Amino acid sequence: MPDYDEYLARIYEVLRPFAKQGLLLNEDSELVTELGLTSLQVMELIEQIEDYFDISVPLNILPDIRTVRDLAQQLERLNT
Amino acid sequence: MSLFDKFQPLIDIRAELDKLGIMPFGAVTEKLLSATEGVVNGHEVILAGTNNYLGLTFDPECIAAARQALEEQGTGTTGSRMANGTFADHLRLEEELAAFFDRRHAIVFSTGYAATMGMCSTLAGPGDVIVLDADSHASIYDGVRLSGADIIRFRHNDAADLEKRLRRLGERTENTLIITEGIFSMLGDQAPLADIVEVKRKYGGMLLVDEAHSLGMLGEHGRGVAEQAGVEDDVDFVVGTFSKSLGAIGGYCVSNHPQLEAVRFATRSYIFTASPSPSVIASTRAALRIMQQRPELRERLWENAHRLYDGLRELGFQVSPQVSPVVAVTIEDRDQAIAWWNELLERGAYVNLVMPPASPTVHSLLRCSVSAAHAPQQIDRILDAFAGLKG
Numbered sequence: 001m002p003d004y005d006e007y008l009a010r011i012y013e014v015l016r017p018f019a020k021q022g023l024l025l026n027e028d029s030e031l032v033t034e035l036g037l038t039s040l041q042v043m044e045l046i047e048q049i050e051d052y053f054d055i056s057v058p059l060n061i062l063p064d065i066r067t068v069r070d071l072a073q074q075l076e077r078l079n080t
Numbered sequence: 081m082s083l084f085d086k087f088q089p090l091i092d093i094r095a096e097l098d099k100l101g102i103m104p105f106g107a108v109t110e111k112l113l114s115a116t117e118g119v120v121n122g123h124e125v126i127l128a129g130t131n132n133y134l135g136l137t138f139d140p141e142c143i144a145a146a147r148q149a150l151e152e153q154g155t156g157t158t159g160s161r162m163a164n165g166t167f168a169d170h171l172r173l174e175e176e177l178a179a180f181f182d183r184r185h186a187i188v189f190s191t192g193y194a195a196t197m198g199m200c201s202t203l204a205g206p207g208d209v210i211v212l213d214a215d216s217h218a219s220i221y222d223g224v225r226l227s228g229a230d231i232i233r234f235r236h237n238d239a240a241d242l243e244k245r246l247r248r249l250g251e252r253t254e255n256t257l258i259i260t261e262g263i264f265s266m267l268g269d270q271a272p273l274a275d276i277v278e279v280k281r282k283y284g285g286m287l288l289v290d291e292a293h294s295l296g297m298l299g300e301h302g303r304g305v306a307e308q309a310g311v312e313d314d315v316d317f318v319v320g321t322f323s324k325s326l327g328a329i330g331g332y333c334v335s336n337h338p339q340l341e342a343v344r345f346a347t348r349s350y351i352f353t354a355s356p357s358p359s360v361i362a363s364t365r366a367a368l369r370i371m372q373q374r375p376e377l378r379e380r381l382w383e384n385a386h387r388l389y390d391g392l393r394e395l396g397f398q399v400s401p402q403v404s405p406v407v408a409v410t411i412e413d414r415d416q417a418i419a420w421w422n423e424l425l426e427r428g429a430y431v432n433l434v435m436p437p438a439s440p441t442v443h444s445l446l447r448c449s450v451s452a453a454h455a456p457q458q459i460d461r462i463l464d465a466f467a468g469l470k471g
Contacts, residue, residue, distance in 0.1 A: 040442060043214070047235070056245050059231040 001079055002053060007072040014048045015068070027069035049075065102422045104433040114138060115327075115453040120430045126458045126465075128388075128448045129432040133405050134296055134367070134377045135453020136327035141370060142363040149362035157355045161188075162345070165355030173365050177332050180368060181303055181318060185340040187333045189349065190356050192321025193219045195331025196290055198349030199319050201226035203288065204257045211245050212259040213237065213271065215440045217290060220259055229257070236264075236440065239275035246283035256285035262294030262305035266440050266447060268406030270294075273309040280314060288317040296325035296371045297405060302378060322360070326367040330356045381405055381452040384459050388450050391463040395470065408434075409446040409466075417444035420469050427465035 002010075012025050019025055019035055031037050037045065046057050053075070061074045097103065103121055111119040115135040116127050136142055149169070159165035170188055177186040189195035200223025204210050208229040212220060215236040224231050235241040246253050258280060260271045273289065280287050291304035299307025306315045316337060322330040333340065344350060356364075371377065382405075389403045398410040411417035414435055421433040424446070434445040448462065 038442070039437060043233070054244075054248065056232045056248050059233060 002075075004072055004076045007049075007053075007075040008068070010049060010052055011045075011068055011071055014045055014052075018045065025068065027067065027072070029068045030066055031068070031071070032066075055079075097418065100418070100422075102418060104418065104421050107425075107430070112138075116451055116455075116458055118430070121425060123425050123428065123430075125425060125428050125430040126454070126461050128429050128450065128454075128462045130430075130451070131293070131324040131449050132327060132451045132453070133293075133325040133381055133449065134327070134371060135451040136325070136367045136370060139327070139367065139370060142327060142366040145366040146359040146363040149358040153358035155359075156357045159354055160351055161355045162351045167355075167358060167361070169358060169361045169365070170355060173361050173368075174332075176365060176368055177334055180301070180372065181334040182312070183318075183334040184336050185334065185338065187340065187344050187347075187350065188356065188361075189331040189333070190353050191329055192292055192319075192323055192331035194349035194353060195321065195333055196220055196292070196319045197223040197226070198347040199288060199317060199333050199343075200224050200257075200259060201349070202343055202347045203227075203286070203317070204229035204255070207255070209249060209252050209256040210259060211242065211249075211256060211285070213261065215264055215266070216259060216261065217265055217292070220261075220290065224259070237269065237272055239272055239279050242276060243279045243283070246279060246285065249283075253284040258285050258287045260287075260289055262289055262291035263297070263404055263406065264440075265293050265406065266434060266438070266445060267400040267402075267408050268293070268404030269400060269402045270298075270305050270404070273305050273311050273315070277309070277311040277314040286316040287314060288319065289315050290319050292319070292321045292324060293406060295320050297378060297381060302371060302375070322364045322367075325371065326364050328360045328364045328367065330360055330364060377452040381450065384450040384452070384454045384456070387456060387459045388448060388462060391459070392448075392466060395463065395467055397466065405450050407448045407450065409448070410441070411444045411446060414444050417446060421446060423469055424465050427468050429462045429465035431462075 015025055018037055018041055029035060031042060050057055055078060065071045065074055107121050109118050109120050115132055115138045118127050157165040174186040174188050178184060196219040200220050204227045206228035210224045210229045211232045211234055212224060213236055214233040232245050234245050249256060260276060263270055289306055294304035296302040298304055306312045317333055317335045319333045322328045385405045386403055388407050389399055392399050392409060400408045417433060424431055432447040434447050436442055439445045
């Protein structure tokens, strides 16, 4: 079962193509306001993570996700 | 921080359009000349964005039926179906819908939105799961959000992705509702219902299909994509609207499950709103009859759909993936889409402008819908207007 750090590493991996050049990703990076992801891009990002870990992320948790850390924590919670 | 801050993007786009003098959202139909012609924003145009698929809005039988009901039963019911708003004709329409769909139960709602939103918000609840097509209509998304169920999307029209989602659910598929549409409203593409049903048979769950844009168009009797795919027995609930092929307003849900009669009394969009006006019910009943009596309407609709689709493709436009009465042209540049929408209006064709997030991709759409009432020459005039854009 993947842990927080594995989720985090994967999020960085899939976020890289979306992130503006020169912007350093960290756990506090905000997906929409800082990285400028559109709602469609957020869904794309989630789909890639779902495929990788063979999980489904319910839409219900999206309002609680603002930062990279929020996303990693929610993914970890889905496992428990 | 003000309550209005979140509306700033809408305020900005509105100001931008105002500056250009273009009014694509809430364009005003000043006069209707027929089911297919009118005056919109001051321009006499062919109506190519009205969802009036069978062209029945001016049918003399529908108008006569509505007029008679208006005179005999008044302008409105002034109440909920649960209280004083169930008239004998509401029940007759429910019986006729059930007979048409060859199902045992039917509920009539006041709008298509109320029908779809209501069923999606009520059938599944907290602890249940909803697995829906990613490109589902807003009425579906609004409903599932209200339901309290866990909401999972599968990739648009991708039965293999649906299968993955159901497999991951394990035993939870027992209380899972799968939701998709027949013909999708924006691009006009059809759900692969045979494949979706196969997955449902393997993993379980119930299936709800929104046939709002496919009623009267597909299948031997015009019951929609489920009939055409030969999988009606596996579709637990069909929802739809009277506001497109039947030319009125209102919605329905049909099912063979006897529990639908209990669901009726738990569905808030059914209970806490006034029932459809008698004239609306009367014209809908007439239109439902005509739709069954005149299959040639469907044939004409498809001839027109092919004519427009093929014509736009020959002109080099990027059209929807599948021929359908909804023919959407994808325009990558938003400003170009806005300018072309306006130019089409000036050239005599009204179509719908769709911009993200209403469009299913990051691009904009010039969305056309054809009608059985369009003459071939009118389709050609729409094509001429599009040809003019490439000047």
